[in-house]
Amino acid sequence: MSLRIAEIFGPTIQGEGALIGEPTVFVRTGGCDYRCSWCDSLHAVESRYRDTWAAMSDEAVWDEVLRLSGGQPLTVSLSGGNPAIQDFAPVIARGRAAGYRFACETQGSVARPWFAELDTLVLSPKPPSSGETVDWDAFAACVRAGSAARQTVMKIVIFDGTDYAWARDAHARHPELPLYLQPGNPEVDPETPVDPQALADRLGWLVERTMADTWFTPRILPQLHVLIWGNKRGV
Numbered sequence: 315m316s317l318r319i320a321e322i323f324g325p326t327i328q329g330e331g332a333l334i335g336e337p338t339v340f341v342r343t344g345g346c347d348y349r350c351s352w353c354d355s356l357h358a359v360e361s362r363y364r365d366t367w368a369a370m371s372d373e374a375v376w377d378e379v380l381r382l383s384g385g386q387p388l389t390v391s392l393s394g395g396n397p398a399i400q401d402f403a404p405v406i407a408r409g410r411a412a413g414y415r416f417a418c419e420t421q422g423s424v425a426r427p428w429f430a431e432l433d434t435l436v437l438s439p440k441p442p443s444s445g446e447t448v449d450w451d452a453f454a455a456c457v458r459a460g461s462a463a464r465q466t467v468m469k470i471v472i473f474d475g476t477d478y479a480w481a482r483d484a485h486a487r488h489p490e491l492p493l494y495l496q497p498g499n500p501e502v503d504p505e506t507p508v509d510p511q512a513l514a515d516r517l518g519w520l521v522e523r524t525m526a527d528t529w530f531t532p533r534i535l536p537q538l539h540v541l542i543w544g545n546k547r548g549v
Protein backbone atom coordinates (compact mmCIF):
# COMPACT_ATOMS: atom_id res chain seq x y z
CA MET A 315 0.00 0.00 0.00
CA SER A 316 1.34 3.41 -0.86
CA LEU A 317 0.78 6.67 1.00
CA ARG A 318 -0.38 9.92 -0.64
CA ILE A 319 2.16 12.50 0.44
CA ALA A 320 1.96 16.26 -0.18
CA GLU A 321 5.34 17.07 1.38
CA ILE A 322 7.94 15.83 3.83
CA PHE A 323 10.02 18.62 5.37
CA GLY A 324 12.26 19.59 8.24
CA PRO A 325 13.85 19.34 10.60
CA THR A 326 12.07 22.41 11.93
CA ILE A 327 10.36 23.23 15.20
CA GLN A 328 6.83 22.23 16.01
CA GLY A 329 5.07 25.58 15.93
CA GLU A 330 1.82 24.72 17.70
CA GLY A 331 0.33 23.28 20.84
CA ALA A 332 1.66 20.73 23.30
CA LEU A 333 5.01 20.16 21.53
CA ILE A 334 5.71 23.80 20.61
CA GLY A 335 9.42 24.39 20.08
CA GLU A 336 10.29 20.72 19.72
CA PRO A 337 12.52 19.71 16.80
CA THR A 338 10.51 17.66 14.31
CA VAL A 339 10.22 16.38 10.75
CA PHE A 340 6.77 16.80 9.18
CA VAL A 341 5.08 14.24 6.96
CA ARG A 342 2.13 16.03 5.35
CA THR A 343 -0.36 13.76 3.65
CA GLY A 344 -2.58 14.68 0.70
CA GLY A 345 -6.36 14.54 1.03
CA CYS A 346 -8.88 15.60 3.67
CA ASP A 347 -12.48 14.79 4.52
CA TYR A 348 -13.02 18.42 5.65
CA ARG A 349 -12.94 21.76 3.82
CA CYS A 350 -12.32 24.33 6.54
CA SER A 351 -12.97 27.87 5.29
CA TRP A 352 -9.66 29.09 6.73
CA CYS A 353 -7.44 26.04 6.11
CA ASP A 354 -3.79 27.08 5.91
CA SER A 355 -2.77 23.88 4.07
CA LEU A 356 -5.07 23.77 1.05
CA HIS A 357 -2.23 22.43 -1.08
CA ALA A 358 -2.68 19.21 0.92
CA VAL A 359 -6.48 19.25 0.79
CA GLU A 360 -7.95 20.29 -2.53
CA SER A 361 -8.02 17.86 -5.43
CA ARG A 362 -6.71 20.53 -7.82
CA TYR A 363 -3.33 20.00 -6.10
CA ARG A 364 -3.47 16.20 -6.53
CA ASP A 365 -0.81 16.29 -9.26
CA THR A 366 1.66 17.65 -6.72
CA TRP A 367 1.13 14.73 -4.31
CA ALA A 368 3.40 11.68 -4.51
CA ALA A 369 2.40 8.04 -4.07
CA MET A 370 5.17 6.79 -1.80
CA SER A 371 5.82 3.39 -0.26
CA ASP A 372 6.16 3.13 3.52
CA GLU A 373 9.84 2.52 2.94
CA ALA A 374 10.29 5.63 0.79
CA VAL A 375 8.54 7.80 3.39
CA TRP A 376 10.72 6.38 6.11
CA ASP A 377 13.92 6.81 4.05
CA GLU A 378 13.09 10.50 3.56
CA VAL A 379 12.52 11.01 7.30
CA LEU A 380 15.86 9.29 7.96
CA ARG A 381 17.62 11.47 5.38
CA LEU A 382 16.17 14.75 6.68
CA SER A 383 16.92 13.86 10.32
CA GLY A 384 20.41 12.57 9.54
CA GLY A 385 19.46 9.36 11.30
CA GLN A 386 19.18 11.22 14.64
CA PRO A 387 15.97 10.12 16.36
CA LEU A 388 13.44 12.93 16.87
CA THR A 389 9.70 13.45 16.84
CA VAL A 390 8.00 12.87 13.49
CA SER A 391 4.82 14.93 13.08
CA LEU A 392 2.13 13.42 10.86
CA SER A 393 -0.17 16.11 9.49
CA GLY A 394 -2.03 16.91 6.31
CA GLY A 395 -4.71 17.02 5.07
CA ASN A 396 -6.07 14.36 7.37
CA PRO A 397 -3.38 11.73 8.01
CA ALA A 398 -6.02 9.53 9.65
CA ILE A 399 -7.54 8.61 6.28
CA GLN A 400 -4.35 6.65 5.53
CA ASP A 401 -2.50 3.76 7.20
CA PHE A 402 0.61 4.90 9.05
CA ALA A 403 1.06 1.74 11.12
CA PRO A 404 4.03 0.43 9.06
CA VAL A 405 5.91 3.78 9.07
CA ILE A 406 5.35 4.20 12.82
CA ALA A 407 6.57 0.64 13.49
CA ARG A 408 9.78 1.28 11.53
CA GLY A 409 10.37 4.61 13.22
CA ARG A 410 9.75 3.39 16.72
CA ALA A 411 12.15 0.50 16.19
CA ALA A 412 14.78 3.14 15.36
CA GLY A 413 14.01 5.22 18.47
CA TYR A 414 11.89 7.93 16.79
CA ARG A 415 8.76 9.36 18.41
CA PHE A 416 5.52 10.12 16.58
CA ALA A 417 2.89 12.84 16.87
CA CYS A 418 -0.23 13.16 14.73
CA GLU A 419 -2.42 16.19 14.00
CA THR A 420 -5.97 15.32 13.01
CA GLN A 421 -9.41 16.87 13.31
CA GLY A 422 -10.84 13.78 15.05
CA SER A 423 -13.23 12.64 12.32
CA VAL A 424 -11.65 9.23 11.60
CA ALA A 425 -10.28 6.87 14.28
CA ARG A 426 -7.35 4.54 13.54
CA PRO A 427 -5.86 1.63 15.53
CA TRP A 428 -2.39 3.14 14.97
CA PHE A 429 -3.31 6.11 17.18
CA ALA A 430 -2.37 3.73 20.04
CA GLU A 431 1.26 3.68 18.78
CA LEU A 432 1.66 7.48 18.95
CA ASP A 433 3.49 9.48 21.57
CA THR A 434 1.19 12.47 21.04
CA LEU A 435 -2.24 12.51 19.44
CA VAL A 436 -3.43 16.06 18.75
CA LEU A 437 -7.18 16.21 18.16
CA SER A 438 -8.28 19.53 16.70
CA PRO A 439 -12.09 19.71 16.47
CA LYS A 440 -13.27 22.49 14.22
CA PRO A 441 -15.23 25.49 15.59
CA PRO A 442 -18.16 27.20 13.80
CA SER A 443 -15.96 29.66 11.85
CA SER A 444 -14.52 26.69 9.91
CA GLY A 445 -17.91 25.91 8.34
CA GLU A 446 -17.51 22.26 9.41
CA THR A 447 -19.65 20.39 11.98
CA VAL A 448 -18.04 18.01 14.45
CA ASP A 449 -19.35 14.43 14.73
CA TRP A 450 -18.78 14.00 18.47
CA ASP A 451 -19.27 10.22 18.33
CA ALA A 452 -16.45 9.96 15.78
CA PHE A 453 -14.37 12.29 17.93
CA ALA A 454 -14.92 10.11 21.04
CA ALA A 455 -13.86 7.07 18.97
CA CYS A 456 -10.58 8.90 18.21
CA VAL A 457 -10.05 9.57 21.93
CA ARG A 458 -10.62 5.86 22.66
CA ALA A 459 -8.31 4.77 19.83
CA GLY A 460 -5.63 7.04 21.31
CA SER A 461 -6.06 5.90 24.90
CA ALA A 462 -2.83 3.89 24.73
CA ALA A 463 -0.89 6.82 23.24
CA ARG A 464 1.45 8.56 25.67
CA GLN A 465 -0.72 11.70 25.55
CA THR A 466 -3.83 12.90 23.74
CA VAL A 467 -4.58 16.61 23.69
CA MET A 468 -7.24 18.91 22.26
CA LYS A 469 -6.20 21.97 20.24
CA ILE A 470 -8.80 24.48 19.11
CA VAL A 471 -8.39 27.35 16.66
CA ILE A 472 -10.30 30.48 17.69
CA PHE A 473 -11.31 33.25 15.30
CA ASP A 474 -14.10 35.01 17.24
CA GLY A 475 -16.36 35.05 20.27
CA THR A 476 -18.59 32.31 18.85
CA ASP A 477 -15.57 30.00 18.47
CA TYR A 478 -14.47 30.84 22.00
CA ALA A 479 -17.88 29.92 23.49
CA TRP A 480 -17.84 26.75 21.38
CA ALA A 481 -14.37 25.85 22.72
CA ARG A 482 -15.71 26.02 26.27
CA ASP A 483 -18.45 23.53 25.34
CA ALA A 484 -15.95 21.29 23.52
CA HIS A 485 -13.77 21.22 26.63
CA ALA A 486 -16.82 20.36 28.77
CA ARG A 487 -17.40 17.32 26.52
CA HIS A 488 -13.81 16.11 26.98
CA PRO A 489 -12.46 17.58 30.23
CA GLU A 490 -9.95 14.71 30.37
CA LEU A 491 -7.98 16.16 27.43
CA PRO A 492 -5.38 18.88 28.11
CA LEU A 493 -6.56 21.92 26.15
CA TYR A 494 -4.59 24.25 23.88
CA LEU A 495 -6.06 27.32 22.19
CA GLN A 496 -4.50 29.15 19.25
CA PRO A 497 -5.78 32.23 17.47
CA GLY A 498 -6.76 31.76 13.83
CA ASN A 499 -4.59 33.22 11.09
CA PRO A 500 -6.96 34.89 8.59
CA GLU A 501 -4.27 35.26 5.90
CA VAL A 502 -3.35 31.84 4.49
CA ASP A 503 -2.06 32.68 1.00
CA PRO A 504 1.63 31.62 0.94
CA GLU A 505 2.47 34.60 -1.32
CA THR A 506 0.95 37.23 1.00
CA PRO A 507 3.03 38.34 4.00
CA VAL A 508 1.36 37.97 7.40
CA ASP A 509 0.85 41.01 9.61
CA PRO A 510 2.65 40.15 12.91
CA GLN A 511 0.87 42.93 14.82
CA ALA A 512 -2.53 41.69 13.67
CA LEU A 513 -1.62 38.16 14.83
CA ALA A 514 -0.37 39.51 18.18
CA ASP A 515 -3.65 41.44 18.56
CA ARG A 516 -5.65 38.24 17.99
CA LEU A 517 -3.54 36.41 20.58
CA GLY A 518 -3.94 39.31 23.03
CA TRP A 519 -7.71 39.33 22.54
CA LEU A 520 -7.88 35.58 23.20
CA VAL A 521 -5.72 35.78 26.35
CA GLU A 522 -7.70 38.75 27.73
CA ARG A 523 -11.02 37.10 26.98
CA THR A 524 -10.00 33.86 28.71
CA MET A 525 -8.54 35.63 31.75
CA ALA A 526 -11.59 37.88 32.09
CA ASP A 527 -13.65 34.69 32.42
CA THR A 528 -11.19 33.32 35.00
CA TRP A 529 -10.97 30.28 32.73
CA PHE A 530 -7.56 28.94 33.73
CA THR A 531 -7.75 25.54 32.02
CA PRO A 532 -6.30 26.12 28.53
CA ARG A 533 -2.80 26.97 27.46
CA ILE A 534 -2.93 29.76 24.89
CA LEU A 535 -0.22 29.82 22.24
CA PRO A 536 0.59 31.51 18.91
CA GLN A 537 1.60 29.59 15.80
CA LEU A 538 5.33 30.05 16.34
CA HIS A 539 6.32 29.02 12.80
CA VAL A 540 3.95 31.66 11.38
CA LEU A 541 5.59 34.36 13.51
CA ILE A 542 8.99 33.28 12.18
CA TRP A 543 8.25 32.41 8.55
CA GLY A 544 4.75 33.66 7.78
CA ASN A 545 2.76 31.33 5.53
CA LYS A 546 5.80 29.92 3.76
CA ARG A 547 5.42 26.23 2.95
CA GLY A 548 7.76 23.50 4.11
CA VAL A 549 8.78 25.13 7.41
Ligand SMILES: C[S@@+](CC[C@H](N)C(=O)[O-])C[C@H]1O[C@@H](n2cnc3c(N)ncnc32)[C@H](O)[C@@H]1O
Nearest residue numbers: 352353354355394395396419420421438498499
Ligand atom coordinates in the same frame (compact mmCIF):
# COMPACT_ATOMS: atom_id res chain seq x y z
C1 LIG B 1 -3.64 22.03 8.46
S1 LIG B 1 -4.23 21.10 9.82
C2 LIG B 1 -3.86 19.43 9.33
C3 LIG B 1 -4.29 18.37 10.34
C4 LIG B 1 -5.78 18.14 10.50
N1 LIG B 1 -6.48 18.15 9.25
C5 LIG B 1 -6.39 19.13 11.46
O1 LIG B 1 -7.06 20.06 11.02
O2 LIG B 1 -6.19 18.97 12.65
C6 LIG B 1 -3.03 21.39 11.13
C7 LIG B 1 -3.45 22.37 12.20
O3 LIG B 1 -3.52 23.67 11.63
C8 LIG B 1 -4.64 24.34 12.16
N2 LIG B 1 -5.00 25.43 11.26
C9 LIG B 1 -5.40 25.30 9.98
N3 LIG B 1 -5.63 26.51 9.42
C10 LIG B 1 -5.37 27.43 10.39
C11 LIG B 1 -5.45 28.86 10.43
N4 LIG B 1 -5.84 29.58 9.36
N5 LIG B 1 -5.10 29.48 11.58
C12 LIG B 1 -4.71 28.76 12.67
N6 LIG B 1 -4.63 27.41 12.68
C13 LIG B 1 -4.95 26.76 11.55
C14 LIG B 1 -5.67 23.23 12.25
O4 LIG B 1 -6.76 23.55 13.09
C15 LIG B 1 -4.83 22.08 12.82
O5 LIG B 1 -4.77 22.19 14.22
Ligand SMILES: Nc1nc2[nH]cc(C(=O)O)c2c(=O)[nH]1
Nearest residue numbers: 327328329330393419539549
Ligand atom coordinates in the same frame (compact mmCIF):
# COMPACT_ATOMS: atom_id res chain seq x y z
N1 LIG C 1 6.62 24.39 12.06
C1 LIG C 1 5.37 23.95 11.85
N2 LIG C 1 4.59 23.63 12.90
C2 LIG C 1 3.35 23.13 12.65
N3 LIG C 1 2.44 22.69 13.55
C3 LIG C 1 1.37 22.21 12.89
C4 LIG C 1 1.59 22.33 11.53
C5 LIG C 1 0.66 21.75 10.53
O1 LIG C 1 0.48 22.32 9.46
O2 LIG C 1 0.10 20.69 10.81
C6 LIG C 1 2.84 22.92 11.35
C7 LIG C 1 3.67 23.30 10.25
O3 LIG C 1 3.34 23.22 9.07
N4 LIG C 1 4.92 23.79 10.56
Ligand code: SF4
Nearest residue numbers: 346348349350353395
Ligand atom coordinates in the same frame (compact mmCIF):
# COMPACT_ATOMS: atom_id res chain seq x y z
S1 SF4 D 1 -9.37 19.50 8.67
FE1 SF4 D 1 -7.28 20.33 8.73
S2 SF4 D 1 -6.37 19.95 6.68
FE2 SF4 D 1 -8.59 19.53 6.54
S3 SF4 D 1 -9.44 21.43 5.73
FE3 SF4 D 1 -9.56 21.57 7.99
S4 SF4 D 1 -7.63 22.55 8.70
FE4 SF4 D 1 -7.37 21.92 6.54
Ligand SMILES: [Mg+2]
Nearest residue numbers: 354355393537
Ligand atom coordinates in the same frame (compact mmCIF):
# COMPACT_ATOMS: atom_id res chain seq x y z
MG1 LIG E 1 0.06 24.42 9.49
